[in-house]
Amino acid sequence: MTETGSESRMRRGTNSPTDAAVRDAAAQRTQSMYQSPDDEWAKSLGTLSAQTGCTLVGVTRMMYPHDGLGDEYYAKVVEGLDAQAGDDSDLAQLLEDGVGDLQSDGWSDKDEDARLDALVEIESTPFFQTVRNEVVTGLYGNPDVWEYFGYEGPSIAKGGYKDRGFNDIDWL
């Protein structure tokens, strides 16, 4: 349960971020189109700078890392932030400043452990919490990721789950 205080809310996984498999997945993603300010995607953002946008893709992934999900799902979260920032200059400033602070210390060039440590350091800041909240709703609420989690979503148009496995458990 949550206690008010300075204890970190970051939960380490059973596989540490330096596991080989995780490193491989990360290596593959370096090919992604969402990681460099020179990518088309980063330049297409309406309000946030290209540098801020692509840094946020890395930050959002590190907050809720799912190795089987491509960067496009995290980019979608950042697009949501970008759209909100278009109507809210305080938010735009918060995001630009937050990323600026991280990058002033060369966040993107650090290794995985050091990047995680840098996020733990700022986890109680409004910047971190604003981004974190957006990932929780924007990532897990994105219908395109549901299949990955094994969730089939709205069912009424298909007659519910009555004839589609509501009682199909076979291992009890």
Added chain:
Amino acid sequence: MTARYDLNDDSVFVIVGSGAGGGTLANELAQKGVDVVVLEAGPRYEKEEHIDVEWESFNQLSWLDMRSTSGSWGITNDFPTLPTWTCKVVGGTTVHWAGCSIRFKDYEFNVASEYGSLDGANLLDWPISLDDVLPYYDKAEDKLGVTGRHGIPYNEPDNNQMVMAAGAKNVGYEQVTAGTMAINPVPRDGRPGTMHDGFCFQGIASNARWSTLNTEIPKGEATGHLEVRPEAHVLQVQHNGSGKITGVLYADADGNQHVQKARGVSIAGNSIESPRLLLNSASSQHPDGLANSSGQVGKNYMRHTTGTVWGIFDNPVNMYRGNTMAGCVSDEARNDPDRGFFGGYYFQTLHLGPSFMGAFVDPGAWGRGFADDMEGYENMAGMWIVGEDMPQESNGVTLHETEKDQHGMPIPNVHFDDHPNDVAMRNHAYEHGSAIYDSLGARKTIHTPPYPATHNLGTCRMSARPEDGVVNKWGQTHDVSNLFISDGSQMTTGAAANPTLTITSLAIRQADYIAEQMKAGQI
């Protein structure tokens, strides 16, 4: 057939709120020929407009007006402006509820006598007993179409429930059922049988689950004696020099204010808004708030002792296929102080979709450990804990000193600290809930803290003596004879069971009393 009444028509009975309490009372009175105006703060969305997507639905249905919180509960930290999870729409929170319908037990009406005095707990016996409510439980179960009662079959067990039932059996529990639910297993009362669609919390698109929106309100409207006025937010209840209620002041959708005259008023705004409205209706005759000579308005707030246990298994469960709540284990719903606490609790199956799971499973947590749990979604089973919590005078609703809502009404602050009994019960339930899943080889179990409160009780409590509470055994305020409370705030203590069956039973009972009093010229 829907009636329309004039603002100056002082022969109408006004009800504030159209949820479990207000919507049921409205239909019952209309059936008896009483002219009723329901003022409902929220808009009216019929079932065709409901959305089977968690956050979209939440944003459509929920009460999201600004609130503040204080106290040591986790909510102050995790959801500081959202102490409760209730609705602001025609139909109230019955548009959102899961349908679990359980009677209170005999001893739960007399816990002050049963438990003795408990430090910090403001316990009081109800002025009524189970016997007084029994005939109304029968009527309410018939009205709601509760499964497993009155010859209505149970719903077929779903995956989530089969996991809980198998584990419960392993650890020796015996009272395991598919749940007494206000969800049709087969067509009944003009509504279809369930298709196990999985979206009970997201409205009534499939229409198998009872709500005042699909049953009480249209039936009441068909009598020609009921007008439900949506987007009518009541700001104040008004009285005359002799102390009788004369009407209510409300704001319409455009923020324009009107007074609806009334012969009597009942408040059923759920347990935060009902006391807030009384406190905001203070006058020279009622300096501490309307009907608050006892000083108990807004006090003794209860939210049930709750928590959720998730089990992650090696194989798929697909818990989302099936009704949001279904199965129930009742063995721990008894008073057995040897367990280290007074009162009892139930286990009830629960599922959330990935969006709500991400927000609620461990609020505020992040990192790979959290993400790994989410990766287990498909293999997860879930159960909710719901048990009696202790009324404490210091828990409750006050008017904020400076912050105002969109209508200029002070926002409510909700203060809550767990009682040690609540903590002991929750820990016992976490442990025994985990044991159910562990007995089936769960890879991991997770304990989720209470959500923003879905059950809100006690803030205008019923008492035999006027100095101990706000309303008498009919839900009529001790101080003002033509003013009533018809929602869960009238509960003297909370019992272990989900409250809505009891709220509707008390509303049916209250309607009989109000109609008699009207006939006798007392109201």
